[in-house]
Amino acid sequence: MSEKNIQTQLLAEFQEVESGINGHAAEPFNQRRLKAIESFKKLGFPTTKHEEWKYSNVRKLTQKEYNFHPKSDITAEDLNSFHLPELNGIVLYFVNGIYHPELSDLESAKGKVEILTFQEAQKQNPELLNTHYGIYTDEENEAFSAMNTAMANDGIIVHVPANVTVEQPIILRMVSDTREENVGSVLRNLIVVGENAEVKLAESFRTYGEHSGFVNTLTEISVAESARVDYYKVQDESNEAYHIGTTNVLQKDKSYFYAATVTLNGGFIRNNLNLKLDGEYIDSYMYGLYVPNGNQHIDNHTVADHTKPNSVSNELYKGILMDEATGVFNGKIFVREDAQKTNAYQNCRNVVTSDKAVMNTKPQLEIWADDVKCSHGTTTGKLNDEAIFYMQSRGIPKQEAIRLQLLAFAEDVVSQIKIEQIREFLAEKIKEKLG
Amino acid sequence: MLTVSNLHARVEEKEILRGINLEIKPGEVHAIMGPNGSGKSTLASVLAGREDFEVTDGSVEFQGKDLLDLAPEERAAEGIFLAFQYPVEIPGVTTINFLKTALNQIRKYRGEESLDAAQFLKLMKEKSKLVKIDDQLLRRSLNEGFSGGEKKRNEIFQMAMLEPTLGILDETDSGLDIDALRIVADGVNQLKDQNRSFIVVTHYQRLLDYIVPDFVHVLYKGRIVKSGTKELALELEEKGYDWIKAEADAAESVA
Ligand SMILES: Nc1ncnc2c1ncn2[C@@H]1O[C@H](COP(=O)(O)OP(=O)(O)OP(=O)(O)O)[C@@H](O)[C@H]1O
Numbered sequence A: 001m002s003e004k005n006i007q008t009q010l011l012a013e014f015q016e017v018e019s020g021i022n023g024h025a026a027e028p029f030n031q032r033r034l035k036a037i038e039s040f041k042k043l044g045f046p047t048t049k050h051e052e053w054k055y056s057n058v059r060k061l062t063q064k065e066y067n068f069h070p071k072s073d074i075t076a077e078d079l080n081s082f083h084l085p086e087l088n089g090i091v092l093y094f095v096n097g098i099y100h101p102e103l104s105d106l107e108s109a110k111g112k113v114e115i116l117t118f119q120e121a122q123k124q125n126p127e128l129l130n131t132h133y134g135i136y137t138d139e140e141n142e143a144f145s146a147m148n149t150a151m152a153n154d155g156i157i158v159h160v161p162a163n164v165t166v167e168q169p170i171i172l173r174m175v176s177d178t179r180e181e182n183v184g185s186v187l188r189n190l191i192v193v194g195e196n197a198e199v200k201l202a203e204s205f206r207t208y209g210e211h212s213g214f215v216n217t218l219t220e221i222s223v224a225e226s227a228r229v230d231y232y233k234v235q236d237e238s239n240e241a242y243h244i245g246t247t248n249v250l251q252k253d254k255s256y257f258y259a260a261t262v263t264l265n266g267g268f269i270r271n272n273l274n275l276k277l278d279g280e281y282i283d284s285y286m287y288g289l290y291v292p293n294g295n296q297h298i299d300n301h302t303v304a305d306h307t308k309p310n311s312v313s314n315e316l317y318k319g320i321l322m323d324e325a326t327g328v329f330n331g332k333i334f335v336r337e338d339a340q341k342t343n344a345y346q347n348c349r350n351v352v353t354s355d356k357a358v359m360n361t362k363p364q365l366e367i368w369a370d371d372v373k374c375s376h377g378t379t380t381g382k383l384n385d386e387a388i389f390y391m392q393s394r395g396i397p398k399q400e401a402i403r404l405q406l407l408a409f410a411e412d413v414v415s416q417i418k419i420e421q422i423r424e425f426l427a428e429k430i431k432e433k434l435g
Numbered sequence B: 001m002l003t004v005s006n007l008h009a010r011v012e013e014k015e016i017l018r019g020i021n022l023e024i025k026p027g028e029v030h031a032i033m034g035p036n037g038s039g040k041s042t043l044a045s046v047l048a049g050r051e052d053f054e055v056t057d058g059s060v061e062f063q064g065k066d067l068l069d070l071a072p073e074e075r076a077a078e079g080i081f082l083a084f085q086y087p088v089e090i091p092g093v094t095t096i097n098f099l100k101t102a103l104n105q106i107r108k109y110r111g112e113e114s115l116d117a118a119q120f121l122k123l124m125k126e127k128s129k130l131v132k133i134d135d136q137l138l139r140r141s142l143n144e145g146f147s148g149g150e151k152k153r154n155e156i157f158q159m160a161m162l163e164p165t166l167g168i169l170d171e172t173d174s175g176l177d178i179d180a181l182r183i184v185a186d187g188v189n190q191l192k193d194q195n196r197s198f199i200v201v202t203h204y205q206r207l208l209d210y211i212v213p214d215f216v217h218v219l220y221k222g223r224i225v226k227s228g229t230k231e232l233a234l235e236l237e238e239k240g241y242d243w244i245k246a247e248a249d250a251a252e253s254v255a
């Protein structure tokens, strides 16, 4: 299938969604969708000529055919295998892009967190939806965001009202069921965290099956004044998975936002994490870890956009690239003219364990204010042979010595993961993968 | 215990060891001295199994086995220990965890049970007393930010933990203050018994006052050009290497 065809297919899909809307076309949510489809038509899929896609070629993705409305007979039992046994929380299941409340566990959300589908929200709380939906998403310039807004229909809003502290994490489990055929999913969720509220979120992406899966996911997180949000994105997808994901975060005064993006596996992955620090005295943290092997390709693009004074952003991404894996890191820091006394730090460190693995890094600092502290650094190195020989000379086999060295390298990020069950799960998975 | 015969080794195109012969019996201490760049560390590294050096000729037999056939970790498990001239810093791995892994890997190789946490800690306490190394140091990343002397002391501590049959000390004395030197030497002397041997690479007679060698060898341009007893070290201290160099160079030009 050619690129034109998948675009035509998507436009047809759009028409189908559109015709189901009957009578609600005038609502802002749907108006936005109309604009987005126009923009998507205009933009088309990016090529490597596009500055933001220089090292990530989406052609392999766009040349395949996907079913965007597959049936899935996945059972609660199948899904059980994706649970972390000791991790309790509010669990929401999405299968092939569609939210499944009947598979989800919303018990501990009751009375604390409002969870509505977009369809429900349009009826029950349109103000919430219209105030926050899409306000920090750039459909005009980003093809995948435009496609997402145009096609997303089945997402949810998670609303944590002001002053509420949600103890248990809210876990969004996204499963691609590709056992029967190539599957395309469009996921769109909106998280609204009220003033002085506190919540931990985790998004987990898994593939269940051998066929190709294309996931276009977009999460918007609105962090009100003095709110505190921890956000985890964990990817353990198949080598046939194509994942284009964007997380757009809008932070207000004195808020705290922490993100940890851990990519264990995935054939072709692009993560965009965009933070807009739209207030003073904000703290932002971005951690990332990726461990591709084989032919996996993992691309992380991040933005910390400081628009007002006195905020801090801190970023640490680490990668271990094996075999013929490829990786991309592009970290942008913007410090706008008003954002005096900004502190912004960025660091990306990588180890390649084979001559064929390639990492492309590009830090990008644009600073218009004069009284700021910013630093950035990227390194890509090989394994330390001296250290490996030293360990071997003490009786540790070479393979184990390499593993110890890589685990120690990853530890800086792993140790930043605050939820113990997730931390231990990931540490174990990474250990396995480093073999 | 160890028989080195006609050992040749090179790195890239450069021949560094050019026919080493050395015989070490159980319980013996051999000192190796010689000018900078003569190949002492190279010899130590080749014995420990560093791959950067290519052995082009000769053989090494250790306790009846062909040492050159074994991977470095197998040599360690067979009882070889190298205290590095420049110990390597390993961020993110504590000395404790490192040694626990090492010790249990060696035990596994030998078909022995792993030590559990309690047994390991007990052993560690005992051995850290032996070389008077601070517990706090062992909890830090291996050698990271250690002072020169702390690194050397940590090498001897590791040796005490792993209880090798052949300990090779590559300039463990350089960088040590006088008290540390005595502690390190005491540590070695306590490990010494009729089955355990040592190769001590040093530039200074001082160490040999504490660790008394049975033999002293002078390495020059990749060969052992002179061997003697501990008196040879005293003579070198007094006269330097020039006379030995002259002898050796003359012998070589004749040959
Ligand atoms: N990896 C290497 N690549 C190139 N040359 C090397 C390498 N390792 C050692 N050499 C060279 O081999 C020679 C012997 O080095 P070696 O470290 O064995 O000397 P040494 O006797 O231990 O000296 P010192 O007393 O200074 O410690 C030196 O000329 C050194 O530069």
Ligand SMILES: [Mg+2]
Pocket (backbone or CB within 6 Å): B040, B041, B042, B085, B170, B171
């Ligand atoms: Mg040396």
